[in-house]
Amino acid sequence: MDKSVAVIGGGVAGIETASILGHLGYNVILFEKENQLGGNVLSWDRLFPSRRPAHEVVTESMSALTTRCSVHTSTTVKSINKSNGQFTVGIDNGKSFDASAVVLTTGFELFAAEKKEEYGFGIFENVITSRDLEQMFKKHGKPVMANGNTPKRVAFIHCVGSRDEKVNKAYCSKVCCVTAVKQAIEIKEALPGTEVFNFYMDLRMFGHGYEQLYKEAQVLGVTFVRGRLSETNETTGGSIIVKVEDTLAAKPMRLTVDLVVLMVGMNPKPETEGILSSLGLPVNEDGFVGIKDAHTAATKTNTEGVFVAGACTGPNNITDSINSARAAALQVHSYLNHK
Amino acid sequence: MKIDGKRKIWKDYQKEIADDKFYYVRSCIRQNFFPGSEAAFLKILRDVLKKDVYDDSHHTTCSGIGYHTEVVPFETTMTVVGRNFSLMKESGYRNYVPSCVTSFGIYTEILDTWHHLPKVEERIHENLRIATKREFDIPDNLAHTSDIIFKFRNEIAEKAKYKLINKATGKPLKVVDHIGCHYAKMFPAKGVGGAEYPYVLAGMVEAWGGEPIDYPERRHCCGFGFRQYLIKANRGYSISGSKKKFESMEPYKPDFIITNCPGCAYFLDRWQYGLAEMEGKTYGEDGHGIPSLTYEEVAGLVLGFDPWELGLQLHQVPVESLLDKMGVSYDPDQKFKGLNNEDLGKPESPKNLKFYK
Secondary structure (H helix, E strand, C coil), rough: CCCEEECCCCCCHHHHHHHHHHCCEEEEECCCCCCCCHHHHHHHHEECCCCCEEHHHHHHHCCCCCCEEEEEECCCCEEEEEEECEEEEEECCCEEEECCCCEECCCCEEEEHHHHHHHCCCCCCCCEEEHHHHHHHHHHHHCCCCCCCCEEEEEEEEEEEEEEHCCCEEECCCCHHHHHHHHHHHHHCCCCCEEEEEEEEECCCCCCCCCHHHHHEEEECCCCCCCEEEEEEEECCCEEEEEEEECCCCEEEEECCEEEEEEEEEECCCCCCCHHHCCCEEEEECEECCCCCCCCCCCCCCCCCEEEEEHHCCCHHHHHHHHHHHHHHHHHHHHHHHC | CCCCHHHHHHHCCCCCCCCCCCEEEECCCHHHHHHHHHHHHHHHHHHHHCCCCECCCCCCCCCCCHHHHCCCCHHHHHHHHHHHHHHHHCCCEEEEEEEHHHHHHHHHHHHHHHHHHHHHHHHHHHHHHHCCCCCCCCCCCCCCCHHHHCHHHHHHHCCCCCCCCCCCCCCECEEEEECCHHHHHHHHHHHHCCCCCHHHHHHHHCCCEEEEEECCCCCCCCCCCCCCHHHHHHHHHHHHHHHHHHHHHHHCCCCCCCCCCCHHHHHHHHHHHHHHHHHHCCCCCCCCCCEEEEEEHHHHHHHHCCCCCCHHHHHHCHHHHHHHCCCCCHHHHHHECHHHCCCCCCCCCCCCCCCCC
């Protein structure tokens, strides 16, 4: 078999798709714009619900890649054109590659927290994102304030750039709730004396083991307050004053904390839109890749031979991204065998 | 605080501000609160910057206070605004400049309404035609008077006689800026610097040598808030709102407060007196208050205008501490003298808020 399949995006979904297709005997060309495979998962320290190291998942997936997969890192795909059932993938250096099928696994990017201006990210040093906190855990094993001190009070703000029409992000990013609960537990484990508050709209603990994680956090003394943040401000000492409404108590709250963690949502990647445009494919109402059918063809697009997997179709956890990658690979196999 | 983060936001929120030929619309209340401010604006624009400003005595209120207290229906407010626009059309001017922040908010809201609902605009044209036989055009440019001073802040700095620098220490004066809620909170894109970290006053302070001070309750209402004050039974909300701000800014030891809204300048001034009398608490140095000035008053001081011609004697919190820090030349004996040296009489001294001299 000498058919080639182009996989665009080298996060966990792309790696898994390439791995399965390689094992099925296809030549796989895997494109990744960064200088290494792994995508967003590489930014994380540990994963919910088990809190296993994030790099393990990437390493394990990559170990399954076969020699039939040629990996092109630091490569941005600029266009994909279809002619006579064959695809031509154009990359940033002007070169092109031929493929019989294409799988889009371009993933997501995190919401730019500075767009919620009133939350103070980019203005106040002790307002950080969930990704920043993961980096702190990687580097220090605990959160630290801008001045190097250990925070005594930490506030997590849920739904930053999710379920928020003010920033044109009406959808739920699904994984931020459980990420916040996981990170709250990790702070309590690393710094037992630190008070941790989670300000949430709803806690959407949909996955296996998530609800248990939520209970574990409560047992550890994490405080959960149903309410939205209205604004942050900085005190003379660099602490952050958060103003929220406790919607269960129906009262406004003002709290001074040392660190604010913004649970940033998942956004479509802007560069994906260029690829879709070259294929004449639509985005869905949230700006992610439009799929053929939400129930029966979630890894297919309206263009024959173009498949999708992972979080480029919408917010996903790693489990679902990998499962969709496997499904997409089998859909490709079926397509190429019945062509 | 990362100032670069603020500068990035400021860069994102720029607005078009006309350069000349302004149709000036006065505030209903500023002439009673701080009567020198509007006169100073005209003097700065006409005499210092050599701009063409038409000060029309025929325009009316925008009815904004009535609208925001649900006394005046929006349709009526829009028609009143349509009449003011018609006066501008008749005068031949195209750049509308209201002195009041509430009016600026009203005009912004109405123009946005008409942009999205053209049929509403058509109805207002018809209302005005029936009522007055007048026609109006939408202004080419709408800018608040603080936008205009902001636009020319560097020209004012070039002509400055005094700077916002403590003459004794050589250090920049610490300035708390307070932006009227209706300036940009409803339409952030219409305010210089946006709604969360506005730059319109901070830009003036920087240009004139001062240091803008951020403090936790910077965004909080000054305490006026219309219903909080206009309904007498609610005035506790008004003074407690102001108190929250004073308590929050006090640790930063501001040299003065600068505001761009008629009510804000007034309430941040008068409630310091109220709090001092009620609780014996003052927020400035040694039993003094924190002077609360309008941006025109500050611009006038920077340009060397006489403080008493600017009407600074009408402030409840005496401004002499600021004048002395800036090194402004003034005659204390002229503070309560009117036209032709007429003695206006001195106000009764407050019990707890220190009068300067």
